[in-house]
Amino acid sequence: MAETKPKPKPKIKKESIEMPKQAPKERVKNFNEVALGYDEEQAIEEANRCLQCIKPQCVSGCPVEVPIPEFIKCLRERRYAEGIATIKTKNALPAVCGRVCPQEEQCQVNCVVGRIGEPVSIGRLERYLADWEREHGLQIPEKAKPTEKKVAIVGAGPAGLTAAADLVKLGHRVVMFEALHLPGGVLVYGIPEFRLPKAIVRNEVNYIEKLGVDLRVGNQIGRTHTIPELMKGGFDAVFIGSGAGLPQFMGIPGENLGGIYSANEFLIRVNLMKAFQFPEYDTPLRLGKHVVVIGGGNVAMDCARSSMRLGADVCLLYRRSRDELPARKEEIENAEEEGLVCKFLAAPLKFIGDEKGWVKAMECQAMELGPPDASGRRRPIPIKGSDFTMETDTVIIAIGQTPNPIIQRTTEGLVVNPKHGTIIVDENGKTSLDGVYAGGDVATGAATVISAMGMGKNAAKAIHQYLTNKK
Numbered sequence: 001m002a003e004t005k006p007k008p009k010p011k012i013k014k015e016s017i018e019m020p021k022q023a024p025k026e027r028v029k030n031f032n033e034v035a036l037g038y039d040e041e042q043a044i045e046e047a048n049r050c051l052q053c054i055k056p057q058c059v060s061g062c063p064v065e066v067p068i069p070e071f072i073k074c075l076r077e078r079r080y081a082e083g084i085a086t087i088k089t090k091n092a093l094p095a096v097c098g099r100v101c102p103q104e105e106q107c108q109v110n111c112v113v114g115r116i117g118e119p120v121s122i123g124r125l126e127r128y129l130a131d132w133e134r135e136h137g138l139q140i141p142e143k144a145k146p147t148e149k150k151v152a153i154v155g156a157g158p159a160g161l162t163a164a165a166d167l168v169k170l171g172h173r174v175v176m177f178e179a180l181h182l183p184g185g186v187l188v189y190g191i192p193e194f195r196l197p198k199a200i201v202r203n204e205v206n207y208i209e210k211l212g213v214d215l216r217v218g219n220q221i222g223r224t225h226t227i228p229e230l231m232k233g234g235f236d237a238v239f240i241g242s243g244a245g246l247p248q249f250m251g252i253p254g255e256n257l258g259g260i261y262s263a264n265e266f267l268i269r270v271n272l273m274k275a276f277q278f279p280e281y282d283t284p285l286r287l288g289k290h291v292v293v294i295g296g297g298n299v300a301m302d303c304a305r306s307s308m309r310l311g312a313d314v315c316l317l318y319r320r321s322r323d324e325l326p327a328r329k330e331e332i333e334n335a336e337e338e339g340l341v342c343k344f345l346a347a348p349l350k351f352i353g354d355e356k357g358w359v360k361a362m363e364c365q366a367m368e369l370g371p372p373d374a375s376g377r378r379r380p381i382p383i384k385g386s387d388f389t390m391e392t393d394t395v396i397i398a399i400g401q402t403p404n405p406i407i408q409r410t411t412e413g414l415v416v417n418p419k420h421g422t423i424i425v426d427e428n429g430k431t432s433l434d435g436v437y438a439g440g441d442v443a444t445g446a447a448t449v450i451s452a453m454g455m456g457k458n459a460a461k462a463i464h465q466y467l468t469n470k471k
């Protein structure tokens with residue numbers, strides 16, 4: 001009998017398929033999405049790089065446990081509707097996550113293909129399927145039988161939307177209160193159109209509303225109703241996902257001069273109030289020619305890239321070195337391609353104004369790096385006698401956010417971290433009050449979309465358990 005030779009293993013391409021993007025010179029003149037997404041053949045080719053591992057390491061890196069090999073298998077077999085339904089068993093915001101999640105630090109960092117080359121581009125494949133569904137019509141899954149229980153969700157950001165979607169699918173009646181006139185949280189008021197088009201966020205929210213969530217915008221809990229009033233008024237449980245929307249300032253002289261914005265104010269004007277389309281939209285934005293953005297995270301990059309699109313020369317001032325920049329690597333590269341200039345190892349000491357009270361310069365100090373601090377990054381240490389002056393006509397301060405204290409102040413017995421103002425929760429998202437849960441940035445401080453979603457999901461599970469046991 002002739003010996004059968006073992007079939008040779010198919011070779012895996014080491015490089016992932018590039019994502020087409022708008023050219024830097026073009027995109028810096030518009031607010032359209034930079035990354036254009038895979039076409040069908042590119043998506044299939046990338047999906048074919050997945051080894052379909054029996055013990056997939058990628059899934060353990062995903063805070064909402066998307067069944068990654070299963071959805072990739074559907075995609076490569078061109079079963080797109082099944083692929084997106086598979087993702088949505090765990091993730092109600094796939095078009096968002098496929099665009100802004102730091103996959104390089106989560107699912108993709110664990111992908112075994114990464115040991116021989118570039119990991120499978122899981123996020124880009126997720127985005128492909130989510131976009132496919134948007135073009136071909138939303139599928140609405142079956143829900144559990146209605147329960148008699150009613151849950152209030154405070155805040156329609158990623159944490160609240162996720163908790164709401166999971167709880168409504170379990171049959172509970174869910175009412176979501178949002179302070180702003182639009183749902184989405186940072187996805188609509190923070191992350192700019194060129195990274196995350198607002199029509200895409202709206203489509204994800206539509207899906208959650210179609211599941212049966214009753215969304216009530218323009219309701220700031222703590223003012224329109226308090227948490228105790230909601231609990232007394234017929235809600236069996238509450239989930240607080242009110243985020244971290246309060247800007248932090250530096251506390252240095254001159255910070256109140258004209259022309260100095262917090263990142264929140266600047267991004268809200270640009271994204272939510274559409275100042276970039278003034279006078280078609282009512283909100284103006286006084287932006288000079290020489291903008292300095294202070295900070296180094298995703299928020300700072302978004303401010304810098306928005307300012308460049310509005311015609312300014314932009315310098316990013318960061319007190320540590322390039323290696324410590326907390327923004328996503330992809331976004332730093334995009335910003336530099338668009339013309340961002342970075343000045344590392346420097347921090348402002350004071351702002352200097354002109355005779356009309358507008359900023360005209362900054363006095364700064366050079367830094368060197370010392371041993372790591374509590375964040376694990378090397379601590380910046382001022383260098384004596386290194387002061388220098390930088391001319392500027394606009395400054396945007398993007399050094400962090402903390403939770404708005406309104407809910408914490410109007411909810412007796414809710415235990416809060418005294419230093420950071422975050423709501424303290426246990427591993428199930430339960431607060432110090434019976435039936436009251438919290439998650440996302442309001443519990444962790446400013447973090448990521450997927451960590452907020454993971455906490456929303458976790459709390460939804462615990463709320464379901466609590467409601468099931470409640471008489």
Ligand SMILES: Cc1cc2nc3c(=O)[nH]c(=O)nc-3n(C[C@H](O)[C@H](O)[C@H](O)COP(=O)(O)OP(=O)(O)OC[C@H]3O[C@@H](n4cnc5c(N)ncnc54)[C@H](O)[C@@H]3O)c2cc1C
Pocket residue numbers: 100101102154155156157158159160177178179180183184185186187190191192219220221222241242243244245267298299302328404406407439440441442446447448449450452
């Ligand atoms: C500019 C910017 C860029 C970012 N880029 C990225 C990125 O690329 N990738 C990433 O993973 N993460 C990014 N992040 C972080 C990420 O967006 C947040 O971690 C995430 O949105 C937190 O979700 P959340 O639901 O906890 O809060 P939020 O998104 O802040 O949503 C909270 C919602 O609650 C509402 N609310 C607040 N108080 C009340 C109240 N009293 N009553 C009713 N409603 C209330 C708010 O209006 C808001 O809609 C970025 C953040 C910013 C600011």
Ligand code: SF4
Pocket residue numbers: 049050051052053056057058059068069110111112113120122
């Ligand atoms: S670890 Fe990588 S190769 Fe393995 S299943 Fe996940 S995506 Fe596919």
